[in-house]
Amino acid sequence: MKYVSILYFAIALMLPGCGKQNKQSAQLFRTDVAPISHRLPELGELSSVFWSSESISKDSFLSPPVIEQTYRLRGFAYLSKERFAELVSPYEWQTMSNGWKPSLTVTNEELKFAQWWRSDAFTKKIKPAKFPGDLYLSTNQAIVFFDFEVN
Numbered sequence: 471m472k473y474v475s476i477l478y479f480a481i482a483l484m485l486p487g488c489g490k491q492n493k494q495s496a497q498l499f500r501t502d503v504a505p506i507s508h509r510l511p512e513l514g515e516l517s518s519v520f521w522s523s524e525s526i527s528k529d530s531f532l533s534p535p536v537i538e539q540t541y542r543l544r545g546f547a548y549l550s551k552e553r554f555a556e557l558v559s560p561y562e563w564q565t566m567s568n569g570w571k572p573s574l575t576v577t578n579e580e581l582k583f584a585q586w587w588r589s590d591a592f593t594k595k596i597k598p599a600k601f602p603g604d605l606y607l608s609t610n611q612a613i614v615f616f617d618f619e620v621n
Contacts, residue, residue, distance in 0.1 A: 498522065499545075499576075506547055509620060512596040514553045521545020522574065526619065540621045542603075544574045546581070547614040554612035557596075563587040566606065572615040584608035586615070 499522050506519045524542045549557070566586040586606045593605045596614075603618025 506543070506545070506616070509543070509598070509601065509618075510547070510596060510614075510616065513547055513549065513557070513614060515550070517548040517550055519545055519547050520576065520578070521547075521616075538621045540619055542617070542619050544572070544617045545615070546572075546574075546576075547616060549612045549614065551612055557592070558607065558609065561589040561592045561595075563589045563592075563607070563609070572606065573617060574615070580611065581608075581613075583610070584613065585610050 499520055501518065501520060503516050503519050506521060507513070507516055522544055524544075526540050526542050564587060566588060570586055572581075572586070585608060587609055588604065588606050592607070597603065597605055597616070597618060601618040601620055603616070605618075606615040607613070608615070
């Protein structure tokens with residue numbers, strides 16, 4: 471009976487955290503170019519960027535502590551028309567399906583009309599292999615959408 475009481479006590483201690491969802495604060499967007507230029511130097515000089523960072527490393531009671539945080543970077547890199555033309559021409563591109571949209575919610579009206587394409591060769595050349603993720607290109611607006619992980 472003593473062990474059953476201890477078991478019930480242990481379960482009671484764990485229950486308050488079960489079923490609760492953490493309320494995330496509103497998504498903050500950044501416009502500093504340097505962190506993106508540093509990680510994607512092959513894009514060349516960027517006109518501007520609009521991006522967010524989210525920690526995807528999670529500490530838990532049952533796993534060892536996270537030593538090095540992993541972040542997911544998502545955003546838009548705006549290129550000059552000249553650099554855009556240089557980047558597009560050497561690769562074969564596949565159009566994304568009509569309903570495909572970047573996995574970053576923004577209210578920028580110009581992105582509503584973006585036509586998105588991707589190229590495995592482009593992604594391999596531009597994004598370092600140590601960063602899992604993908605790159606997409608809007609052919610009518612000289613924008614690269616990036617979605618990758620860094621630590």
